[in-house]
Amino acid sequence: MVTLAEVAQHAGVSASTVSYVLSGKRSISATTRTRVEQSIRELGYHPNAGARALASSRSNIIALMIPLRTDMYVPVMMEIAIAVATTARTHGYDVLLLTGEEGPDAVRRVTGSGLADAMILMDVQLDDERLPLLRDTDQPSVLIGLPADTTGLTCVDLDFRATGALCVEHLAMLGHRDIAVIGEAPAVYERHTGFAERTLDGLRTRSQELGMRLLHRPCEGGYDAMAVTLARILDERPSTTGFVVQNESAVEPLLALLRQQGRAVPEDVSVVGICPDQVATQASVRLTSVSIPAQEMGRHAVEQLVAKLDDRGSDEVVLIAPELTVRASTGPAPSHS
Amino acid sequence: MVTLAEVAQHAGVSASTVSYVLSGKRSISATTRTRVEQSIRELGYHPNAGARALASSRSNIIALMIPLRTDMYVPVMMEIAIAVATTARTHGYDVLLLTGEEGPDAVRRVTGSGLADAMILMDVQLDDERLPLLRDTDQPSVLIGLPADTTGLTCVDLDFRATGALCVEHLAMLGHRDIAVIGEAPAVYERHTGFAERTLDGLRTRSQELGMRLLHRPCEGGYDAMAVTLARILDERPSTTGFVVQNESAVEPLLALLRQQGRAVPEDVSVVGICPDQVATQASVRLTSVSIPAQEMGRHAVEQLVAKLDDRGSDEVVLIAPELTVRASTGPAPSHS
DNA sequence: AAAAACTGTCGAAGCGCTTCGACAACCTAT
DNA sequence: ATAGGTTGTCGAAGCGCTTCGACAGTTTTT
Known part of the structure; x- marks a missing residue:
C-alpha cells in the first residue's frame, strides 16, 4: 500500500505539500504540482479513506435510507437510488445504502459514528419518527418526500397535490x-405516506371545485385485486368514465379488465396514470x-x-411541478346520448 | 462528540480497556465490562468510523456494484440490494452503493482507498473487464452472476442452465x-450477459435431447415490441404451443396479445415464466x-x-437450484385433432 | 513450595492523513 | 532602500482508535 509519505519522498517534497496538491487548499507552484502528480501516478497512490476521514472529520459519504418494503x-426507488449515486460521485461523494429496517437507530449510528457526512431519507411518513433526530443533529439531511411538518427540514418531492389536480383538470x-x-395499497394509506395523501387531497379539492364526483379506492397491485376493486367501483357508480391510477402495478390489470368488459379505452373510458414514463409507454394502451x-x-x-x-x-422545500403527457388512453367523455 | 478516552475516564479505566470491551478481543472481568458499558450508554458513545478504519485497516463496509442500466x-436488482444490505448489517457491515458507471475504476478506487473491505459485483458479463482486477487484489469479492472463466473467483447465481432445462422439461x-x-432485449445478448446465454443454452440443449423444436427471439419489453415479436414467431412457426418468457416486462403483453388473438392460456398455448414470484402471481393469468x-x-x-x-x-461457485412452480398458465398441449 | 500458566489491565506506539503556524523567498509600493 | 504583502513550502501536532508488549495478581501444575 502506497502512502502519502512515500509519494512525498518520491517527489522530494514534504507530506503536507502533497496533501495540498491533492486538496488544492493552498497554492502550489506549477512545477511542484506536476512533479507530485507524476509521483502519484507512478506509484499508483490512493489516499486512505479512513485516515482522511479521521483527520478531516469528513467521510465524503452520503447515506441513503431506502425503504425496506417493496409494496x-x-x-422508482431504484431510479432515485441510482441517480443519487451517480450525482453524488460527480461531487466526490460515495453513497452508503441503509435500509429502513433499523429505523431511527440508523440515523443515530450514522451521525454518531461519522460514517457519513449527510443523509438522504426516502419513504417519509407524514409523522416520521426519524425527523426529531434530524432536527437535533447538525448533520445535513434531505428528505425525498414530504412530512406533515417541514420546519427546519429540506425536502424534495414531486408536487403530488398539483399532480392530483392536474389529472382531474x-x-x-x-x-x-x-x-x-x-389508489395505492391500503397499507400505504395506513402508514400515512405523504405522497399518497397529498395526491388524494389534490384530486378531491380540484374535483370539488370543478363539480365532479370522485370515488377513491385503495388497491393492492395485481390482476385479482384490481378485478375486485373495479367491480366495486362500477357497481357503486356505473356512470364512471374516467380513471386515475396511482398504483403502477394496477395499470396493466385495469386496462386488461376494461378491455375484457368491452369498455374501449379511450372511447368509452379514459385512464390517467401517475407513474414512471416507462410504465406509461410500455402499457398495452399508451397511457396519458x-x-x-x-x-x-x-x-x-x-x-x-x-x-x-x-x-x-x-x-427549503422543493416541489417539482408535475407534467402531464397526453398519450392514447384519454379522450372526450362519451356523450350521454 | 464523545470519544473513547472520555468513556474510559468516566468509567475509571484505560482507553485500551474500553476498546477491548467493545471488540471482545481480550478477556475483561464482568465488573469492569458492565461499568464500561454503563458509561458508554450514559455518554451516548459511538465509535468513530474513520478512526476505527485507520487503526484497524478495516472499514466494516462492503461495496455493492449495481448496474447503471435499467433495461x-x-x-430483482432492488431485492438483491436490499437483501445484501440487511444481511450485511446482521454481520456488522454497512453497504456502499456503487453504480457500474465508473466501471473498473470503481474497483481500483475502492480497493486502493480502503473504503470497503470487500465487494459484491452484479451484472457480470461473460468477459467482464473488472475480473482481472479482482483476481489481482487480495480484497475478497463475490460475483452475483457467472463469468466465462470463474477460476479464482467466488460466484453466486441461479443455475440458469438448469432453469432453461427445467422449463423445457x-x-x-x-x-x-x-x-x-x-428472451431479454437484444442488448442483453450483445453484452454477453451470462445468465441470458446460459438460460438459452439450457433451453436448447434439453429441447434437442427431448426432440423438441425451439425458436428463440430476443425482445425489448413492452406491448408494442412484444406484438411484433409474437407475430413473427407465429408466422414462422404457427404450430408453436409453448412459450418460455425470460423478460419480465414482456409477460403481461404476451398474455394480453394471446388473449386478444383468441388463443386461450393454458388451453391452446402454455406459458412458462422465468421471473420473480411477484410478477408470476400478479399477472393476468397466474404464471407457471x-x-x-x-x-x-x-x-x-x-x-x-x-x-x-x-x-x-x-x-467456489454456488449455483442455486431452480424451482418451477406450476400455476395456471400451463397445461397439456392441444391434441393435433 | 516453586515454577508455569492464566487473567485482567495499562501505557505507548502508531495507523495515514489534514491543517496550522512559521518562515524563507520573492514581490510590490513608497 | 525599507516596510508590508504575497507565495510556496515545511515541520509538527493531532484526529480517535487498535493493538502489542508488559506486568501485577491469581491460579494451576508439578
Whole structure:
C-alpha cells in the first residue's frame, strides 16, 4: 500500500505539500504540482479513506435510507437510488445504502459514528419518527418526500397535490364528470405516506371545485385485486368514465379488465396514470400520465445536500411541478346520448 | 462528540480497556465490562468510523456494484440490494452503493482507498473487464452472476442452465413440441450477459435431447415490441404451443396479445415464466414460473464474503437450484385433432 | 513450595492523513 | 532602500482508535 509519505519522498517534497496538491487548499507552484502528480501516478497512490476521514472529520459519504418494503414503486426507488449515486460521485461523494429496517437507530449510528457526512431519507411518513433526530443533529439531511411538518427540514418531492389536480383538470377538460381513483395499497394509506395523501387531497379539492364526483379506492397491485376493486367501483357508480391510477402495478390489470368488459379505452373510458414514463409507454394502451421524475428527485436531493455541506444553501422545500403527457388512453367523455 | 478516552475516564479505566470491551478481543472481568458499558450508554458513545478504519485497516463496509442500466430486472436488482444490505448489517457491515458507471475504476478506487473491505459485483458479463482486477487484489469479492472463466473467483447465481432445462422439461411433459422463447432485449445478448446465454443454452440443449423444436427471439419489453415479436414467431412457426418468457416486462403483453388473438392460456398455448414470484402471481393469468431467488442470492453473497473476511470459506461457485412452480398458465398441449 | 500458566489491565506506539503556524523567498509600493 | 504583502513550502501536532508488549495478581501444575 502506497502512502502519502512515500509519494512525498518520491517527489522530494514534504507530506503536507502533497496533501495540498491533492486538496488544492493552498497554492502550489506549477512545477511542484506536476512533479507530485507524476509521483502519484507512478506509484499508483490512493489516499486512505479512513485516515482522511479521521483527520478531516469528513467521510465524503452520503447515506441513503431506502425503504425496506417493496409494496410500491420499486423501479422508482431504484431510479432515485441510482441517480443519487451517480450525482453524488460527480461531487466526490460515495453513497452508503441503509435500509429502513433499523429505523431511527440508523440515523443515530450514522451521525454518531461519522460514517457519513449527510443523509438522504426516502419513504417519509407524514409523522416520521426519524425527523426529531434530524432536527437535533447538525448533520445535513434531505428528505425525498414530504412530512406533515417541514420546519427546519429540506425536502424534495414531486408536487403530488398539483399532480392530483392536474389529472382531474385533464379529465374535466375532456368532459368527464364521474371519476374513480385507483389508489395505492391500503397499507400505504395506513402508514400515512405523504405522497399518497397529498395526491388524494389534490384530486378531491380540484374535483370539488370543478363539480365532479370522485370515488377513491385503495388497491393492492395485481390482476385479482384490481378485478375486485373495479367491480366495486362500477357497481357503486356505473356512470364512471374516467380513471386515475396511482398504483403502477394496477395499470396493466385495469386496462386488461376494461378491455375484457368491452369498455374501449379511450372511447368509452379514459385512464390517467401517475407513474414512471416507462410504465406509461410500455402499457398495452399508451397511457396519458403524469410522470414521476425519479432521476430529477435524486439529483436534486444530492445537490441540495452538497450545497449544505459547502455551507451554501438553506432549508427549503422543493416541489417539482408535475407534467402531464397526453398519450392514447384519454379522450372526450362519451356523450350521454 | 464523545470519544473513547472520555468513556474510559468516566468509567475509571484505560482507553485500551474500553476498546477491548467493545471488540471482545481480550478477556475483561464482568465488573469492569458492565461499568464500561454503563458509561458508554450514559455518554451516548459511538465509535468513530474513520478512526476505527485507520487503526484497524478495516472499514466494516462492503461495496455493492449495481448496474447503471435499467433495461432488465430492476425489481430483482432492488431485492438483491436490499437483501445484501440487511444481511450485511446482521454481520456488522454497512453497504456502499456503487453504480457500474465508473466501471473498473470503481474497483481500483475502492480497493486502493480502503473504503470497503470487500465487494459484491452484479451484472457480470461473460468477459467482464473488472475480473482481472479482482483476481489481482487480495480484497475478497463475490460475483452475483457467472463469468466465462470463474477460476479464482467466488460466484453466486441461479443455475440458469438448469432453469432453461427445467422449463423445457415441464412443457415436454405436457406434450408440447414446438416452443418459442421470448428472451431479454437484444442488448442483453450483445453484452454477453451470462445468465441470458446460459438460460438459452439450457433451453436448447434439453429441447434437442427431448426432440423438441425451439425458436428463440430476443425482445425489448413492452406491448408494442412484444406484438411484433409474437407475430413473427407465429408466422414462422404457427404450430408453436409453448412459450418460455425470460423478460419480465414482456409477460403481461404476451398474455394480453394471446388473449386478444383468441388463443386461450393454458388451453391452446402454455406459458412458462422465468421471473420473480411477484410478477408470476400478479399477472393476468397466474404464471407457471421458475422464480428468481433474489433474496437468497443477496444473502448468500454476503455470507460468502463474510466467511472470506473471517478467513473461512474459499472460492467456489454456488449455483442455486431452480424451482418451477406450476400455476395456471400451463397445461397439456392441444391434441393435433 | 516453586515454577508455569492464566487473567485482567495499562501505557505507548502508531495507523495515514489534514491543517496550522512559521518562515524563507520573492514581490510590490513608497 | 525599507516596510508590508504575497507565495510556496515545511515541520509538527493531532484526529480517535487498535493493538502489542508488559506486568501485577491469581491460579494451576508439578
